[in-house]
Amino acid sequence: MKKFKKMMYLKLARAFGRSNNCRQVPTIIGETTKVCGDINSNGILHVDGYIEGDINCEELVIGVKGNILGTVKAQSMFLYGTLQGKATADSLFIANTAKLIGDATHNTIAIEPGAYIDGHCIRVQNKPAAEPAASEAPKTAAAPQPAVVAAPKVIAKIKAVK
Numbered sequence: 001m002k003k004f005k006k007m008m009y010l011k012l013a014r015a016f017g018r019s020n021n022c023r024q025v026p027t028i029i030g031e032t033t034k035v036c037g038d039i040n041s042n043g044i045l046h047v048d049g050y051i052e053g054d055i056n057c058e059e060l061v062i063g064v065k066g067n068i069l070g071t072v073k074a075q076s077m078f079l080y081g082t083l084q085g086k087a088t089a090d091s092l093f094i095a096n097t098a099k100l101i102g103d104a105t106h107n108t109i110a111i112e113p114g115a116y117i118d119g120h121c122i123r124v125q126n127k128p129a130a131e132p133a134a135s136e137a138p139k140t141a142a143a144p145q146p147a148v149v150a151a152p153k154v155i156a157k158i159k160a161v162k
Contacts, residue, residue: 027041027045029045029066030049031049035051035053039055041057045059045061049067050067050068050069052069053069055074060089062080062082065081066082068081068082068085071088073088074089077091082101084101084102087100087104088104089106092104094111094115094117095115096115099115100117104119
């Protein structure tokens, strides 16, 4: 039986390793795990344990029992547990079980009723597609000129009557 399990594991590992179409297997920080230090990941990170440090990843899921003390940067973030620190995410979801103590910078946000937030939620627009190159000098706009208004034309002469 052990041989069969090992063979199936190797087969699955090869399949996931070769295919670019498959969704990545997430990195999971379990409920009984405590991490002191920074985490950088190009994939999905699911936290049910305790992390003291900064996190930088593509997608972050903080589970109901997850607790993070530090700065978080992710493309997508799903908060069900506790985050104490600054969060920066393009897409941010805060569940009714979540507790956010700190500021959140986001492009889109969804907050369920009952979520606890002690901080600011700051919306940041996506950068425009075309930005001037660093070598180009920024063009300064000319100072606005006041509008010139012509005096009204007199259509008829009016005589004053005494």
